[in-house]
Amino acid sequence: MNTPSKTSDMILLVCFAAAVLAGPIIMAPFGAGYPDLLQKFAIFGIFAIGFNILFGLTGYLSFGHAAFLGAGSYTAVWAFKLFSMNPIPALILAVVMGGVFALIIGFVSLRRSGIYFSILTLAFAQMSYNLAYSVLTPITNGETGLQLVQSDPRWIDTAIFGIDYGSVLPSSSLFGIDMTGFHGFYFCAAILILCFYVSMRIFRSPFGMMLRAVKTNQNRMNYTGLNTRPYALAAFVISGMYAGLAGGLMAVMDPLAGAERMQWTASGEVVLMTILGGTGTLLGPVIGAGAIKYFENIFSAFNENILMGFFSFLPEGLQHAAVSVAGLFVGEGWHLTLGVLFMVIVIFLPGGLMEGVARIGRLFKRKSGDDGAKTATVPAE
């Protein structure tokens, strides 16, 4: 494989940063230019980038990443309750908590690989979910979910800064900037770009190369006398920290945390995002996360009237038929679309959207000249 040069990486990073920061303008024509949705894009982008560091590089398919997301969310909300409404300490604690969880779970799970690893991570995530729902209610507030209340101590805020929130329920603020609306989005975006940069550095580092070697042929690595487990564990912990960060950001944007964030369907969602975008690529997971959250938002808002308008060019009978068929896939049926999308991607495009782009690119190259066909055989990693 060919390693891109430093310059091309820098160009990629700058383009990525520009695209993210201009998100509100770019997405406005698609009806997605409002901050709530953009925040979601950024947060799930971070989550998927982190997952990709594990799955894309080492090939370990974890079905339990939602546990770290949930742990991050709970930690951040507790940090708000106990210390300060400033997101910085909350996020740091969330990252640490995600990392600690990942260290414990990863240490045990990574003794096995393949499907056993998937089942083990799934088992741990389900355990966390069930515990969060039942026994840990004093910490997690069970089914209601953890929320801020007026009587929270917030020691740092009250003792050092002397902030008195009075009778209103405070929202998180970064040194006086309220973390809502576009302020919130740009906060998320900055972190997303930082995360992207870190993941790029990991991809290009010798450490990343080692992780790829684990994916390609772990046996051979072991035969050469190298213990691969610390590398895999490091990747697991890093991706757990990303997940914790994403969970913490969710809590920053909306300070409540519920156990359903830990459910294994949430783990499945991040797997799908990564696959849809392109496993093992840098940009893929972010694109996948954005695409899924975008379509979720669009599709679940559709209803029969909109569909009727959409198919109004058809004759009456056909229109009703088309609406009833399409109606299966939108609104409440969004999950059906998700499942179908999942299957279609895995069946026809296992490399995700990035592979699709690469294929189209190759097609054009081949048309333009013979020399293109020779160089195009190297698949984009």
Added chain:
Amino acid sequence: MDAILLQILNGLDKGGAYALIALGLTIIFGTLGVVNFAHGALFMLGAFCAVTTKTLLTLSFTTIDDTQKDFLGNPLEVETPYLVHWFGDFGSSMIEFSVPVAILMAIPVMLFVGIAMERGLIRYFYKRPHAEQILVTFGLAIVLGEIVKKFYGANPIPQAAPEMLRGMTDFGVLLGFDPGSVPYPTWRLVYFLFSLMVIGAVFAFLQFTTFGMVVRAGMADRETVGLLGIDIDKRFTTVFGIAAVVAGLAGVMYTPIQPPDYHWGLDFLVLSFVVVVVGGMGSLGGAVAAGFLLGIVQSFASMNEVKAIFPGIDQIIIYLIAVIILLVRPRGLMGRKGVMET
């Protein structure tokens, strides 16, 4: 003592369901080498076969009965199922026994679903990595669940067991305990016996028929069987169908114990995969043993006495056992050497 017996009994029906699903999963994995995350969805489809059968059997027409009045004084509208109209008492007992009757419908339906699934999707994934098999069948499970939700709604649909099997059996009397000390719902006993029968049938099929012999040979060494001139792919397709039927039957008979809803697929899937892993990937006996074992352990963990010592243990015990087994005995309880070792 009787409390312990009661907990063992309580675990048996759930254990039976786990064992049946895990058995199908193991057969599919052993023959086709495919990790089927949609197997729980097949269990759920079976359960909805029971729901559909009930609906079909109770198709009714409405007549106005002038002799009876409702509370407003209007003539009462009476719904008579066609079956009762045509066959009289036999028809009404058919409706009464709708769940067992559903087995007759579930077998061809599930066989068809299984074969269609294998031919239409799974066979393209034999050579693909396990991760992709997991993902595509996971997607399929979501799709099947959502389709069922579309047709039957999101709410659980309770199914009644036949009247004569609805009560309690005083199981303790048989073993010499005081009458009334070990009450046990009759249907759960039926379910346990049924699951034993199905398991026995599957084992007998694999052990005593030529077809089963070929399949076992194929599990051991697919290539050689192919070289002997046997079309092993065709056999394996049938095997997939059979595994689907086993899961479906488990679902049909489970409906009176727990009202089915579209979530079943994913709920039972996670647990039965844990069962397979605990039993040992590729070991049929292990899957069955682990199914019953985990069912019983789960029922013990939900005793109040145990919960008082370890709060919340009932929620996590199965996963905890899976973790311990995988770490101590990586191959599972009865796993064969060389199957999915990595």
